[in-house]
Amino acid sequence: MRTRAVLGSLFASTAVLVVGWQAGGAVLANQAIGTTTSAPQASGTSGTTAATVPSATPLPSATATAAPVAAGPADGTYTGSSVNTPFGSVQVAVTLSGGTITDVTAVHLTDADGRSRQISNYAAPMLRSEVLSSQSAHVSNVGGATYTTRGYLQSVQSALDQAGF
Amino acid sequence: MPQRFSTLPRVNHKRTYARRARRADLLVMLLWTSGAAAAALFLASGGAAQFTTPAAIMTSLGIITGLIGTDFILVMLVLAARIPAIDRAIGHDRAIAVHRSLGKPALYLILAHGALLLIGYGMSTGFNPIAEIGPMLALPDMPIAFVGTGLLIAVVVTSLVAVRRKFSYEGWHLVHLLSYIAVAFALPHQLSVGGILADGTVQRAYWIALYLIAFGSIAIFRFIEPTISSLRHRITVSGVTTVAPGVTSIHFAGKNLRSLGASGGQFFIWRFWTKRTWWHSHPISLSAMPTSTSARITVRDLGRGSARISAVPVGTKVSIEGPYGLFSDAARTAPKLAIIAAGIGVTPIRAFLEHARFAPGEATILLRASTEEETYHWDEIRDIAAAKGALCYVMIGHRSPVGAGWMSESDVRRGVTLAAAFPDLARSDVYLCGPTAWLDLVEKDVRATRIPAHQIHAERFDW
Numbered sequence: 001m002r003t004r005a006v007l008g009s010l011f012a013s014t015a016v017l018v019v020g021w022q023a024g025g026a027v028l029a030n031q032a033i034g035t036t037t038s039a040p041q042a043s044g045t046s047g048t049t050a051a052t053v054p055s056a057t058p059l060p061s062a063t064a065t066a067a068p069v070a071a072g073p074a075d076g077t078y079t080g081s082s083v084n085t086p087f088g089s090v091q092v093a094v095t096l097s098g099g100t101i102t103d104v105t106a107v108h109l110t111d112a113d114g115r116s117r118q119i120s121n122y123a124a125p126m127l128r129s130e131v132l133s134s135q136s137a138h139v140s141n142v143g144g145a146t147y148t149t150r151g152y153l154q155s156v157q158s159a160l161d162q163a164g165f
Numbered sequence: 166m167p168q169r170f171s172t173l174p175r176v177n178h179k180r181t182y183a184r185r186a187r188r189a190d191l192l193v194m195l196l197w198t199s200g201a202a203a204a205a206l207f208l209a210s211g212g213a214a215q216f217t218t219p220a221a222i223m224t225s226l227g228i229i230t231g232l233i234g235t236d237f238i239l240v241m242l243v244l245a246a247r248i249p250a251i252d253r254a255i256g257h258d259r260a261i262a263v264h265r266s267l268g269k270p271a272l273y274l275i276l277a278h279g280a281l282l283l284i285g286y287g288m289s290t291g292f293n294p295i296a297e298i299g300p301m302l303a304l305p306d307m308p309i310a311f312v313g314t315g316l317l318i319a320v321v322v323t324s325l326v327a328v329r330r331k332f333s334y335e336g337w338h339l340v341h342l343l344s345y346i347a348v349a350f351a352l353p354h355q356l357s358v359g360g361i362l363a364d365g366t367v368q369r370a371y372w373i374a375l376y377l378i379a380f381g382s383i384a385i386f387r388f389i390e391p392t393i394s395s396l397r398h399r400i401t402v403s404g405v406t407t408v409a410p411g412v413t414s415i416h417f418a419g420k421n422l423r424s425l426g427a428s429g430g431q432f433f434i435w436r437f438w439t440k441r442t443w444w445h446s447h448p449i450s451l452s453a454m455p456t457s458t459s460a461r462i463t464v465r466d467l468g469r470g471s472a473r474i475s476a477v478p479v480g481t482k483v484s485i486e487g488p489y490g491l492f493s494d495a496a497r498t499a500p501k502l503a504i505i506a507a508g509i510g511v512t513p514i515r516a517f518l519e520h521a522r523f524a525p526g527e528a529t530i531l532l533r534a535s536t537e538e539e540t541y542h543w544d545e546i547r548d549i550a551a552a553k554g555a556l557c558y559v560m561i562g563h564r565s566p567v568g569a570g571w572m573s574e575s576d577v578r579r580g581v582t583l584a585a586a587f588p589d590l591a592r593s594d595v596y597l598c599g600p601t602a603w604l605d606l607v608e609k610d611v612r613a614t615r616i617p618a619h620q621i622h623a624e625r626f627d628w
C-alpha cells in the first residue's frame with residue numbers, strides 16, 4: 001500500500017509540474033508575441049503623440065527661440081512610446097530645451113506587483129540622471145531592473161526620435 | 166446469547182481495509198501533489214525562464230520555497246482540523262503525527278524563502294542582503310509578513326519536544342493558536358508583492374481556495390460542529406462513582422447520544438464548565454457505549470486536571486468534541502482479534518468489546534494489572550466476553566524483570582509467551598492499550614513476530 005502511495009505521489013506531482021511548466025511556456029510565448037506586436041503598436045501610438053504632443057506642448061516662446069537655432073530640435077516635452085514589459089508598461093516624457101535634454105519624467109513605470117513598483121522606484125531616478133548626463137538613451141543597464149531599464153530607454157529613444165534629437 | 170451474534174453476516178475485514186488503505190494512499194498523494202502544485206504555480210507564471218542569472222535563480226528559489234512552505238502549513242492546518250473523513254482513513258493519531266513531521270520542514274522553507282529573496286534582491290541591486298530588509302519593509306503588507314514569520318518561529322520552537330515539556334498544555338496550545346495568525350498575516354504579501362499570484366490569474370484563485378479550505382475546515386470541524394453538537398446533545402454530569410481508589414467513572418446524561426455515532430474505543434474531548442475546570446479540555450475514551458440518554462467515561466487521578474474533573478458536581482454542563490480516533494472496529498484488517506490491555510487502558514477496550522462485531526471464537530483478550538485493585542471494569546469485560554464468545558485471559562502481578570517485561574513475573578516463569586496466548590496472532594488484528602512504557606514492551610514483542618504493521622493498533626494511555 002505504501003508503494004502505491006509513493007508511486008502515485010510521484011506520478012501526480014510530476015504531472016502537475018509538467019502541466020505548470022507547459023502553461024508557463026505558453027505564458028512566455030504570449031509575452032514574446034506581446035512585445036513584438038506591441039512594438040509597432042507602440043510606434044503607432046508614438047506617431048499620434050508625436051503629432052499631437054510636440055505641436056501642443058511647446059511654448060510659443062520656445063518655438064520662437066527654436067527658429068533661429070534652426071538645426072537643433074524644437075524645445076518642448078516629447079512623450080515617448082509606451083513599451084510593454086512582463087512587469088507592466090513603461091512610458092516616459094523627455095523635455096528638451098536649447099538642444100539639450102533637461103528632464104525625463106515618468107508617465108508610467110513597471111507596476112505589475114509590489115516588487116516591480118519597488119524596482120521602478122529605485123531604477124527610475126538612476127536612469128533619469130544617466131540619460132541627463134549622457135544626453136542619450138545609450139546608458140548602461142541598472143542591475144536588477146533589466147526590463148524597466150530596457151523599457152525606459154526605448155521610450156526615451158522614441159521621444160528623442162520624434163524630436164529629431 | 167451466542168446465536169444472536171452468529172446470525173450476523175461475516176464482515177470481510179480485508180475488503181474494508183483495502184478501501185480504507187486506498188483513501189489513506191489518496192491522502193498521501195494529495196499531500197505531496199499539493200506541494201508540487203505550489204511549485205507548478207511558479208512555473209505556470211513563466212518562472213522556468215527566470216533561471217538565468219545567479220541573482221534570478223536565488224530569487225526564483227526564494228519564491229518556490231515560500232510557496233511550498235506555505236502549502237505545507239496549510240496542509241498542517243487541514244490535518245489538525247479533525248476532519249471526519251481524514252480521521253476515518255488514517256486516524257487522529259497519524260494525522261497529528263504527519264502534522265508534527267511537517268512542522269520543521271515548513272519553518273525551514275519559510276526561513277529559506279526570506280533568506281533567498283534577500284540574497285537574490287541584494288545580488289541584483291548590489292546591496293548586501295541585510296540592507297535589503299529596509300526597502301522590503303517599505304513595501305505594503307511586508308511588515309505583517311515579517312511579524313507572521315516571527316510568530317511561526319515561536320510556534321515551532323515551543324513545539325520542540327525539549328521546550329514543550331516546560332510548558333503546560335494550555336500555555337503551549339495558546340502559543341500554537343498563533344499559527345493561525347501567522348498564516349493569515351502571510352497572505353496579503355503573497356497577493357500584493359509576489360507577481361505569481363497576480364490579480365485575475367488562475368494561480369490566485371487556486372491559492373485563495375487553499376486558504377479557504379484550510380481555515381474553513383478549522384472553523385467548521387474545530388469550532389462550529391463541536392459547538393452545535395454540544396448545544397444539541399445538552400450533556401451534563403449525572404453522577405460520579407468510585408471504581409477503585411483513585412479511579413472514578415463519570416456518568417453523563419444527554420439527549421440523543423446515540424446519534425453522536427461513536428464507535429467503541431473512540432474518544433471525545435471533554436470540557437467541564439465549572440469555574441476551576443472550564444479552561445482545560447480532556448481527551449478521554451468512552452468506557453461504555455452511549456445509550457440514547459447516557460454515556461460514561463472512566464478516569465484515573467493522575468494529572469492535576471483529571472483529579473479535578475473527578476470532583477465535578479452533578480449537573481455540571483459538559484461540552485464535547487468528537488468522536489475521534491481509529492482505535493475501533495473500523496480499523497479491522499484481519500479475520501481474528503487479539504486484545505491486550507493494562508491498567509486504566511482497559512476502558513476503551515471495554516467499550517470496543519461492547520460495540521465491535523465478531524463471531525464466537527474470533528476474539529482473544531488478555532487483561533493485565535499490577536495488583537488486584539487495578540482490575541478496573543474487568544467484571545464487565547468478562548461478562549461481555551462470555552456473552553459474545555470471546556476468550557478472556559487475565560494476568561495480575563508486577564512487570565517481570567526477566568523475559569517479556571510486559572507480563573507478570575510468575576507468568577513468565579511459568580513459560581507463558583505471546584504465541585501461547587494468541588496462537589492465531591499472524592491472522593489477527595492486535596489491539597493494544599495501556600501505559601506508554603508497558604505498551605512499548607508489548608508492541609516490541611508483537612512486532613518481533615513480523616505480523617504486518619497495519620494489523621497492530623496501539624493506543625497509549627497515560628492518564
